[in-house]
Amino acid sequence: MTEINHGDLIILGVTIKPGESKEVNFNVANLHTSTPVNVPIIIERAKKPGPTVLFTAGIHGDEVNGVEIVRQLISKGINKPKAGTVICMPVINVFGFINLKREFPDGRDLNRVFPGSPTGSLAGRVAHKLITEVIPNVDMIIDFHTGGSGRFNAPQLRFEKSNLELIALAKVFGAPFVLYSKNLPKSFRSTCSKLGKPILLFEGGKSFHIDDAVTNSGVNGSKRILKHLGMLATTIKSMRPKHDCVFIDDSKWQRAKFSGMFKATIRIGAYVQKKDVLGYITDPYGKFNYFVKAPNSGYIINVNESPIVYQGDALFHISTKLKRVLK
Numbered sequence: 001m002t003e004i005n006h007g008d009l010i011i012l013g014v015t016i017k018p019g020e021s022k023e024v025n026f027n028v029a030n031l032h033t034s035t036p037v038n039v040p041i042i043i044e045r046a047k048k049p050g051p052t053v054l055f056t057a058g059i060h061g062d063e064v065n066g067v068e069i070v071r072q073l074i075s076k077g078i079n080k081p082k083a084g085t086v087i088c089m090p091v092i093n094v095f096g097f098i099n100l101k102r103e104f105p106d107g108r109d110l111n112r113v114f115p116g117s118p119t120g121s122l123a124g125r126v127a128h129k130l131i132t133e134v135i136p137n138v139d140m141i142i143d144f145h146t147g148g149s150g151r152f153n154a155p156q157l158r159f160e161k162s163n164l165e166l167i168a169l170a171k172v173f174g175a176p177f178v179l180y181s182k183n184l185p186k187s188f189r190s191t192c193s194k195l196g197k198p199i200l201l202f203e204g205g206k207s208f209h210i211d212d213a214v215t216n217s218g219v220n221g222s223k224r225i226l227k228h229l230g231m232l233a234t235t236i237k238s239m240r241p242k243h244d245c246v247f248i249d250d251s252k253w254q255r256a257k258f259s260g261m262f263k264a265t266i267r268i269g270a271y272v273q274k275k276d277v278l279g280y281i282t283d284p285y286g287k288f289n290y291f292v293k294a295p296n297s298g299y300i301i302n303v304n305e306s307p308i309v310y311q312g313d314a315l316f317h318i319s320t321k322l323k324r325v326l327k
């Protein structure tokens with residue numbers, strides 16, 4: 001990883017010297033009540049030079065668990081490095097967070113408008129500001145997300161296949177799963193990758209929910225990365241996670257064959273055999289009970305926790321091909 005900040009760091013016109021702590025306001029726009037809306041950027045610099053790591057969350061305003069992970073990094077002082085710089089942006093889509101919505105007030109998904117433009121939509125302007133003002137100053141990014149609409153993700157990192165640098169970092173992070181997935185066009189991840197910035201995308205839990213196991217996985221993984229980079233000033237229990245990380249080469253969504261009331265019975269993250277019962281779909285009248293069985297053996301990396309499903313809804317995300325990764 002290249003290290004770019006040894007001297008003064010300048011973000012949005014504010015100079016932050018080595019050894020300084022500063023909060024910079026990323027002015028987004030005004031609310032319709034003319035109240036200004038700011039996204040705070042929390043910057044902590046050690047005197048000793050080192051890499052610059054950016055932690056982001058809340059690109060989707062409803063993904064509160066990611067926000068909680070970055071909040072804990074700050075409140076526990078993990079973001080105060082002994083070398084280098086840590087930058088935290090806990091809520092990028094602050095509009096969505098205020099409105100309890102995934103999208104921006106203009107209905108746009110911020111994660112589909114990168115790299116944005118200074119004259120485009122509101123979401124596009126925020127994307128542009130982030131990419132031009134913050135990203136050039138960082139050496140690596142960890143971006144926290146959750147599953148959407150009631151679908152609970154086992155803690156997992158996502159990036160494109162055969163990126164050796166990210167594979168090495170993912171092993172250090174130690175989330176239970178790594179899922180190889182293509183960079184979506186116009187996403188934050190794809191734009192950062194194109195700019196040559198290594199980015200680990202963390203997915204864990206579901207929207208409007210905070211889960212302790214997911215939070216701990218995100219916080220501990222972040223600490224391991226900082227320790228690995230020689231930046232962690234706080235203590236760490238173990239550089240090795242309880243279980244080895246499972247690398248998933250391919251996976252498939254299992255969809256509901258029937259509409260009805262749904263209850264999953266399988267634990268998220270469990271390994272199942274083909275034809276194991278994963279849950280059941282029923283009707284409200286006690287006449288229908290359909291057992292959902294595993295179409296193949298694999299790990300259950302996402303479970304739909306919605307009590308009502310329609311035919312075709314995604315119920316379980318199951319690994320179909322694992323990758324052996326040498327230690």
Ligand SMILES: [Zn+2]
Pocket residue numbers: 059060063145146
């Ligand atoms: Zn998201």
